[in-house]
Amino acid sequence: MMKILVSITLLLGSLQVIADNDQPDHSPSYSPNYSPDYSPDYSPNYDKVKNERWRCRLCPDHAGIKGEVSTGAIKASDSEARFGRDNGLDEDDTSLALNGHIALKKENGFYASITARHLGLDARRLDANVGKHNQYELSASWREIPRNTWSSAMTPYLGRTELTLPDNWVTGFSTSELTVLNESLQPISLGTQRKRLRTGVRLKFQDYWTASANVSRETRKGNRLTSSDFFNLAAEMASPIDYGTDDLRGKIKYARDRGLLSLEYSRSTFNNAYQSLTFQKAYDAFIGETRGRKALAPDNEATAWTLSGTIRIRGVAITGLHQRAEAKQNDSFLPYSINSSITTEPLPSQSLQGEVDSSRTLVTLRGSLTRRASFDIRYHSHERDNNTPILSLLPIIGDAFTLGPETSRSYSFDNDQRKMAFHYRLFSGTRLTVGLEHTERQRTRSEISANEEDRQWVKIKSNTFRGLRIGLEYNDSSRDAATFRPITNNNPLTVRYHQAVRDRSSLKANLDYQIPNSPVILSASADRRQTDYPGSTLGLHTNDDNAWSINVSYCPTDTFFITAGQDTQAIDSETYGSLSFAARDWIYLTSDDVRTTTVRLEKIGLLENRLDLALNYLYSDGTGDYVTSFENEASSFPRLISKHRSVDLKAKYRASTKLAVELRLYHEKYSSADWALDGVAENTIRNVITMGRVSPNYSINLASVSFTYSID
Numbered sequence: 001m002m003k004i005l006v007s008i009t010l011l012l013g014s015l016q017v018i019a020d021n022d023q024p025d026h027s028p029s030y031s032p033n034y035s036p037d038y039s040p041d042y043s044p045n046y047d048k049v050k051n052e053r054w055r056c057r058l059c060p061d062h063a064g065i066k067g068e069v070s071t072g073a074i075k076a077s078d079s080e081a082r083f084g085r086d087n088g089l090d091e092d093d094t095s096l097a098l099n100g101h102i103a104l105k106k107e108n109g110f111y112a113s114i115t116a117r118h119l120g121l122d123a124r125r126l127d128a129n130v131g132k133h134n135q136y137e138l139s140a141s142w143r144e145i146p147r148n149t150w151s152s153a154m155t156p157y158l159g160r161t162e163l164t165l166p167d168n169w170v171t172g173f174s175t176s177e178l179t180v181l182n183e184s185l186q187p188i189s190l191g192t193q194r195k196r197l198r199t200g201v202r203l204k205f206q207d208y209w210t211a212s213a214n215v216s217r218e219t220r221k222g223n224r225l226t227s228s229d230f231f232n233l234a235a236e237m238a239s240p241i242d243y244g245t246d247d248l249r250g251k252i253k254y255a256r257d258r259g260l261l262s263l264e265y266s267r268s269t270f271n272n273a274y275q276s277l278t279f280q281k282a283y284d285a286f287i288g289e290t291r292g293r294k295a296l297a298p299d300n301e302a303t304a305w306t307l308s309g310t311i312r313i314r315g316v317a318i319t320g321l322h323q324r325a326e327a328k329q330n331d332s333f334l335p336y337s338i339n340s341s342i343t344t345e346p347l348p349s350q351s352l353q354g355e356v357d358s359s360r361t362l363v364t365l366r367g368s369l370t371r372r373a374s375f376d377i378r379y380h381s382h383e384r385d386n387n388t389p390i391l392s393l394l395p396i397i398g399d400a401f402t403l404g405p406e407t408s409r410s411y412s413f414d415n416d417q418r419k420m421a422f423h424y425r426l427f428s429g430t431r432l433t434v435g436l437e438h439t440e441r442q443r444t445r446s447e448i449s450a451n452e453e454d455r456q457w458v459k460i461k462s463n464t465f466r467g468l469r470i471g472l473e474y475n476d477s478s479r480d481a482a483t484f485r486p487i488t489n490n491n492p493l494t495v496r497y498h499q500a501v502r503d504r505s506s507l508k509a510n511l512d513y514q515i516p517n518s519p520v521i522l523s524a525s526a527d528r529r530q531t532d533y534p535g536s537t538l539g540l541h542t543n544d545d546n547a548w549s550i551n552v553s554y555c556p557t558d559t560f561f562i563t564a565g566q567d568t569q570a571i572d573s574e575t576y577g578s579l580s581f582a583a584r585d586w587i588y589l590t591s592d593d594v595r596t597t598t599v600r601l602e603k604i605g606l607l608e609n610r611l612d613l614a615l616n617y618l619y620s621d622g623t624g625d626y627v628t629s630f631e632n633e634a635s636s637f638p639r640l641i642s643k644h645r646s647v648d649l650k651a652k653y654r655a656s657t658k659l660a661v662e663l664r665l666y667h668e669k670y671s672s673a674d675w676a677l678d679g680v681a682e683n684t685i686r687n688v689i690t691m692g693r694v695s696p697n698y699s700i701n702l703a704s705v706s707f708t709y710s711i712d
Helices: 002-021
Strands: 064-076 094-105 110-117 125-132 136-155 186-205 209-230 233-256 259-272 276-280 291-295 300-313 316-329 354-368 373-386 413-427 430-443 450-462 468-481 502-514 520-532 539-557 560-577 586-605 611-630 633-636 640-654 659-673 698-711
Touching: 094 698, 136 209, 136 233, 186 233, 209 291, 233 276
Parallel strands: none
Antiparallel strands: 064 094, 064 698, 094 110, 110 125, 125 136, 136 186, 186 209, 209 233, 233 259, 259 300, 276 291, 300 316, 316 354, 354 373, 373 413, 413 430, 430 450, 450 468, 468 502, 502 520, 520 539, 539 560, 560 586, 586 611, 611 633, 611 640, 640 659, 659 698
16 A cells, blocks of 8 residues: 555655646736736626625624523423433423524624523523723533433432442342332432533733633532442442542633733633542342442542644744643542451552643644645644552452452553655646655553554545535555563453554545436545454454445525434344453444434525424434344344434414514424343342333434524
């Protein structure tokens, strides 16, 4: 492949010399009286130009107050966590629809604005700023971000960080012996709610200096799924989340015509209100303690200094960045276990004393060689020094016994990447790109100490033919790996896929065609990626990712638009395994397919330019098939199914120049099947108490009406 790229480069250079030497001379002969006639032979008629939608982004708006306020109601027909996972509409309830925007601008450059979105929902947002053009700006924002995961989970546990079972709980050796389990269950929601407050200031000094700073505080509260582990017995439970993250950023920038230079400082601190989760064991305590404990996310902090700049010298743009960062984590260790029957030695340290220093350097050069040829050169270096002490720790298996001490592996790495691309304009509307990339990775205290990877690509884009645009791109890469080092309990025949020997190739193609003298536009794309891991006897062996799409758009007038499209993606993989640490003796095949159909229609200007209509339709069908073959006998898991269908109808009626009424009717139907959840009640598995979660299946209607009043 390297020889092919070099040959193409030399050929293009030869073509350029021929093209440059073969250009006709159109320059006029010198004459002191020579004066070319550039006067046009037409007279433009601007009265026929429709400029009501023109907007100059560089021109200041007229002074005054503008805005709009919208209020109404939203009604969902049912409660479902997945339906409202991000928008906050997870309850069968009527919510307030409240949005608004108002902006003030003065002739002297002073401005202020407030924007509100979804104030009646858990996904509300409020932004405000005030400033003076080219002098200063103060800003503030408030966001609430829900992430509803499960509303159908059930648990017998009570409490938040101290989980207890009901007083009448009777332990047993299996879930079938937990006689009061079903009557002790109660619903619990799994998910989080984030709240983020951010304030910022930006100042400009003279004409070249700009300084900015912003501070943010984010809290995240809720529950997530976790589980206990007691020898071979387990129970799903809710782990509490009460996080706080503080971010501080400051930046100063100097900018001139030929370049800019900036220095930025950032600091982030993370705090967890809870250090551990303690829980009562639901099974017979045949080994010691009747309670267990898990450590939760530790507090940590990180700081970084970043120096970046850009300069242009004789047609070459040079961009550079250098960053130095430090991360620390030094929370106190919990004891190995609260199970007093386990004999352990004292911890080797009271805390991790975790400290990681990292640096990153990025340099990019972009320039032109001739009128037809240009280049990109990129160098990226990323180094991490892990200064965390190496500790000899004693893992506790199932809170019941130990297997002996193990040494912690706080590894460091050094990554270097060099990339070069050459661009050549073959002729008008057609551009060819060839590129090379070389990456080296070095690691300490890792099974694979080093990797080297080379990637080459060829890309061509053309819009030469009337109404037709074509793009093709081919990538080929190969990664080598150092000899496997057996420093862990990992099977030496299974190399971690992100470090293993890998061969990867991909081919991308896209096409856009507007039929001449027609309002029809056709678009199509295809993407194929194949990845092989020839150095792994066991584990992931091959992975194929294929995708294609087609879209048709029809726009006969400025007031009517319709488009329809189909997207498909299929991912297939092969994984080899062994019943022991020996050669492969079984194969695991996976196949995931997703097909999505979309239709969008818009019609504006009905009823004497008062009514606008929009319709969106989506249908997505996803399946997953997983088969294990052993000794020529195949065993299949039940098929995974995920089907999503939605119809969204919007209507906007302008009752007057200031008042508009908007109506939305939305229907969503979702069906799914997951063998790991469906039919698995809290006591179905002999040694696991589950939370009885089931695959989402619902059909929900949503209706909203709002009134929007414009201020001008």
